[in-house]
Amino acid sequence: MMQSKRMMNQLLLLACAGIFLGSTVADEELSMTLDEVVDLIQPFGEGCDPVPAKENIVEMVQNKEDAKRESKCFRHCLLEQFELMPEGQLQFNEDKTVEMMNMMFPDNEEDSRRITKACNDRLKAEQDKCEAAHGISMCMLKEMRASGLKIPEIKE
Template identity: 70%
Template structure:
């Protein structure tokens, strides 16, 4: 029962991390001594949908799905939903076009302890790559896609969401 609660907590934190950090599809990540847990797109969408209530434009289900699946060629509305969530959790503060490095590192550290240096390097790299982007939605999405690629290439265990 204790491991089940820990896995449920891990799933909730993982989904929150996906939603707010938008760095990667971190759903289903588990520590080395746990079996891998994964969720379906529908399950993740249900958890994330309430975050769209205060967003403008209000995302439709298809936009949330695109964000959850980290579609590189996502619709602009999907990218804006990503930005809205980042703003809600102050990971991309209002008026800013880059991720807040310290807060994003803190979120990454919740799921990947002992990888702070890698997380910080990745955030700096991706913020720098997108520094010329002036559209807040494009910046939020571009940085997230960059972080996903960089995390995977750095050996972060990032499972895919089951469709």
């Protein structure tokens, strides 16, 4: 029972990480391929309009800087579903984002809050929800790496 609860928590964490940044959290017990991450995230796309094609999910997971609009909108849809970017907002919810980041990077709340605020501020003039979601996510990914937070790559 304890093992299955731990695995469920890891899967939830992976789903959140994938939705948030398109990355996975490395774990000695749990290592996922690109296809596995896409399969994990794909059901969340059923609630999006339009439902994303697999190529859009792949682009989001791979953090393509020059992603297609559909991929950027898929990221927005997922962020909205997880209330990281609430409906009608063009910024990340700082408290919820920091809480999710703390699951991936315990003991880094100060960095998480600084990164979230800086990236929200950097893109505050963006008026397109898909561009805002993608731009803030890409900014946060760069800032997290610059701050020494390890963002593992997904195996192909």
